[in-house]
Amino acid sequence: MRTVCGVDLGTQSCKIVVYDYEKKKIIAQSSAPVDIIAQNDGTREQKVEWYDAVVKKCFDQIDKKVKQTIAAIGVSGQQHGFVPLDEKGKPVYNVKLWCDTSTAKECEELTKAAGGEKKLIEKAGLPMRPGYTAPKVLWLKKHKPQAFAKLRHILLPHNYINFLLTGEYWAEYGDASGTALFDVRQRKWSSEICKLISPDVEKYLPPLTTSEKTAGKVNKAAAALYGINEGVIVSSGGGDNMMGAIGTGAVRDGFLTMSLGTSGTLFGFSNKPVIDPTGNLAAFCSSSGGWMPLLCTMNCTVASEEFRRLLEFEVKDFDNIASKAPIGAEGIVVLPFFNGERTPNLPNGRASVNGIMMGNLKMENLTRATLESAIFGMRIGLDGFVSLGFKPKEIRLTGGGSKSKIWQSIAANALNVPIRILEGSEAAAMGGAIQALWCLETSEGKKSSIEDLADKHVSLGATIKPDSKSIAAYNAAYAVYSKYLGALSPLYK
Numbered sequence: 311m312r313t314v315c316g317v318d319l320g321t322q323s324c325k326i327v328v329y330d331y332e333k334k335k336i337i338a339q340s341s342a343p344v345d346i347i348a349q350n351d352g353t354r355e356q357k358v359e360w361y362d363a364v365v366k367k368c369f370d371q372i373d374k375k376v377k378q379t380i381a382a383i384g385v386s387g388q389q390h391g392f393v394p395l396d397e398k399g400k401p402v403y404n405v406k407l408w409c410d411t412s413t414a415k416e417c418e419e420l421t422k423a424a425g426g427e428k429k430l431i432e433k434a435g436l437p438m439r440p441g442y443t444a445p446k447v448l449w450l451k452k453h454k455p456q457a458f459a460k461l462r463h464i465l466l467p468h469n470y471i472n473f474l475l476t477g478e479y480w481a482e483y484g485d486a487s488g489t490a491l492f493d494v495r496q497r498k499w500s501s502e503i504c505k506l507i508s509p510d511v512e513k514y515l516p517p518l519t520t521s522e523k524t525a526g527k528v529n530k531a532a533a534a535l536y537g538i539n540e541g542v543i544v545s546s547g548g549g550d551n552m553m554g555a556i557g558t559g560a561v562r563d564g565f566l567t568m569s570l571g572t573s574g575t576l577f578g579f580s581n582k583p584v585i586d587p588t589g590n591l592a593a594f595c596s597s598s599g600g601w602m603p604l605l606c607t608m609n610c611t612v613a614s615e616e617f618r619r620l621l622e623f624e625v626k627d628f629d630n631i632a633s634k635a636p637i638g639a640e641g642i643v644v645l646p647f648f649n650g651e652r653t654p655n656l657p658n659g660r661a662s663v664n665g666i667m668m669g670n671l672k673m674e675n676l677t678r679a680t681l682e683s684a685i686f687g688m689r690i691g692l693d694g695f696v697s698l699g700f701k702p703k704e705i706r707l708t709g710g711g712s713k714s715k716i717w718q719s720i721a722a723n724a725l726n727v728p729i730r731i732l733e734g735s736e737a738a739a740m741g742g743a744i745q746a747l748w749c750l751e752t753s754e755g756k757k758s759s760i761e762d763l764a765d766k767h768v769s770l771g772a773t774i775k776p777d778s779k780s781i782a783a784y785n786a787a788y789a790v791y792s793k794y795l796g797a798l799s800p801l802y803k
Contacts, residue, residue, distance in 0.1 A: 313337065313379045314750065315538075316557075316742030317365065318386040319467050320550060321346070321407065321572050324364040327736055328376055329743040334767060339736070340371035347404065352411035352440070352650055352657065358393060358401035358470070365471060369536040377536070382543040382750040383475065383528070384742030386553035387468025389488045392446035395463040399473065402457040406446040409573065409608050411650035414657040416445035416452070423506045427589060434503055435487075435494035437589035441608065441652045443489035448507045464491075464514045468547045475536075475544050476526030479516040484552035484597035486518060494593045494601070495583050519546050521597045521745065522752045522760070545749035548597030550738045551575050551604055557741030558706035558732060559768040561598045561761050566695070566702050568721065568729075569737070570711025574610030574684055576691040577602050584698055590653050591694045597745065598760040603700070605691025607653050610684045611711045613646030613661065617680050621673075628677055629716045635678035637723075637780060638787030640670035643794045644683040647802065653690060654795070656802040664794045681717055685724045686791045692725050702727050706770075708737040723780035724788065733769035740768070 311330060318325045321344070328338040342364045347355040369377065390408040395401060406413070417438040424430045427437045438445060443466065451458045465473065466485050473479060486492045486499070491511070493500040497518075504512040519525060525546045533540035547553070551569065555577060560567040566578040577594075584603035585593045596602035618628045647659030663676065695702060705727050711717050712731065722729040734740055744760070744767050751758035 311379050312381045313376070314743045314746040315380045315383045316386065316739035316746065317383060317471060318550060318553065318736065318739035318742060319361060319365070319388060319471055320738070321388050321409065324368050325736055325739050326368040326372065327739045327743055328372060328380060329740070331747050331767065338372050338376045340368045342367040346407070354407040354410040355404040356407060357404055361467065361470060362474065365474060366535060369538070374537055377538050380538055380542055382545060382746035384545040384553070384744070384746030384749070385468045385471045385547035386550045386738040386742045387466060387471060387485070387547070389466070389485060389549035389551060390441050390443050391467045392443050392450070393465040393467060393470045394450060394457065394461050395465060396460045397462040399463065402460045403450060403454050405467065406449065408441045409649050410446065411440045411657045413440045413445035413449045416448040420445060420448060420506055424503070431585065431587060431589060434490065434492065434500045435583065435585050435593035436490050438490055439652050439655060440650070440657045441606065444491050444503065444507065447511060451508060462514055463516070464511070465516065466549070468549065469516060472525045472544055472547055475528050475532045477529045477531070478526035480519050480525040480546065481516040482519050482521055482546035482548055482597060483595040484521065484602065485549035487595040488549055488592065491515065494595055497595065521546050521548070521599055522748050524749055524753060543746070543750055543753060545746045546597065547742060548745070551577055552597035552602060553738040553741030553745065554708055555579060555596060555602060555741065556598055556744050556760065556764060557737035557739070557768065558708055559764040559770070560706055561764050564701060564703040565706065566704070567706045567708060568688055569709040570610050570684060570707070570717060571709035572610065572612060574607040574687055575604060576688050577604035578695065578700065578702070580700070584700065586694055586698060588694065589655070591691060591698070603695065605653055605688065605694065607687040608649045608651050609646040610687065612648045613644060613680050613683055616648055617677065629714055631674050632677035632681050633716050635672070635674035637783040638790065639675040639679035639682065641665040641667065641790065642670055642675045642679040643791050644679045645794060645798060646680070646683045646687070653687070654799060656799060659802040662798065665790070682720055682724070682787065683791070684711065685717070685720045686788055688721070689725055689788060692727070704728050704730050706730050706732060708732055718774050722774045722776045724784040726776050726781050728776070729774040731771040731774070733771045
């Protein structure tokens, strides 16, 4: 028996799946939590050593005999995180995460230096946002000059896990395109953007490889540490959204994936670059050979989790109470910006409850408005997709929130697109495993396509179709949400 392994280093946990691709069955999986350093100035960081520990902990949970069957590994990682290493591969500072909004000033400086946001989009395809990697590098230069002086390698979280496995430094187009240091049209590092930070920044970036190729092989030290075979192929990997696209089968035009996790993402495959002049949709590359326009909101399940904790409800109780309220929650609107926000660009955003009156202040309205706010954030992105000529056929739903029946219904009707539920729950890790299989078969000389592999190995469940009455009600509710968003946004810029 030969298997492939997917590793997913997320914001809150690391997960591993071992997949028997002949029997189309996950035969082992493990997970372990990762802590976050959070401060009121928007700082969200993790320590590099935590990544070392959590990957080992996850591999240690897998049976030794199972680990010996692994022929290839694919790594998924939270996007945009800045892993700063010295010449020996040791950290010079913490990892600044995708949800870190403390770099708003650095974004302003880089945008001004580039000649404005329009120029940035023209040059590299992306505006400068606090979530991206580029402003984090400038932040390190300004605020931690001694650490910056030691900097020799700029990696993303998935690149770092590849480094732990192989000892080699590599990047691939998908995750690299989310750094804002990359030209998404030309598929190369942008020398012009790098020089805005420092003349040496481009030298610290890893060489690029294509998605179907190897990022190295498991070396002797990693084999001994994790209990896997030396020489196991490690595929290029990618960001969690890129791997989630593979793991949900969104590798063809017209299919979108929506992930309801700590962040909310909506993304789809395209055969050509999709550049949004408004900057709401990120013009990323895919990790399957094309491009992957993406919307990211920094506050998706965050709001429901915070309200649920405050009200001391279990998830099922929260959903049940929300289901008793009408669509639109009788005019109550939640703006869920607990972490600031990236789309719309409100780095200083704050959460709020709006539209409260004597007659609508009810628990069911508050809980429903909280759930609806996550999907209304996604609708901003869907409207952007449609305006750029993208014709959505189906949305594949993934992430922790995808298990919620009420969220499934809200998504189908508020977005007016059929929603497809996945039978598996670990889309990013599964995407890593499927990409690893692609790399393995390519290395063995087989004519293998990622589209065919996704068709064979992604398990799809039920389809939820929108209904006309609910669509009309959500259009009205979204208009109310948009009114409050427009009125309060100037406070948070």
